[in-house]
Amino acid sequence: EAGVAQSPRYKIIEKRQSVAFWCNPISGHATLYWYQQILGQGPKLLIQFQNNGVVDDSQLPKDRFSAERLKGVDSTLKIQPAKLEDSAVYLCASSPAGQGEYEQYFGPGTRLTVT
């Protein structure tokens, strides 16, 4: 079974530029999560999708971050314009719907550096 795919793996941009990250979850997984992991901290949820609908985006800085999951499969997270404090690893995870333990499977992450 293929795991969660993310691209790019690394990205360096200047502040005020825009950037987009892509995630393809495990086939058949209904729930998709985007987490932000700042160096030295644990991952923090940005947004959660159930199929193609948003379940929780309460921690997403909506003035600059946006995300979509068209057709309930892959997803894109965008930052526009980027700030220095957005430097972090952006993790995508997926889980099957209906599992009581809610185990999540993580992709390798995209490391973003904003200069």
Add this chain to the structure above:
Amino acid sequence: GDSVTQMEGPVTLSEEAFLTINCTYTATGYPSLFWYVQYPGEGLQLLLKATKADDKGSNKGFEATYRKETTSFHLEKGSVQVSDSAVYFCALSRGSTLGRLYFGRGTQLTVWP
């Protein structure tokens, strides 16, 4: 709100030493508890989990017991190996929040031969 507190690192041990990484949580209801591991250059992987009080999760020689009375889920291993060097994250989720994970800050473990 829901939160997880982990012991601060880094932790440095010699091979075959005993490992404990403390984790306590704050949550309403009955969360599920997890330990995730992040090896150098790799993504987060589930190490073990427990879904109800007194459950013991175990994998690869690691164990953790869900203690509701002390709101704890400490990670232990009797004899660590160099290959266990990684960052370990304690996390919780609740069904009412549809599985979103709340993570601790992570504990860096380095094992020397």
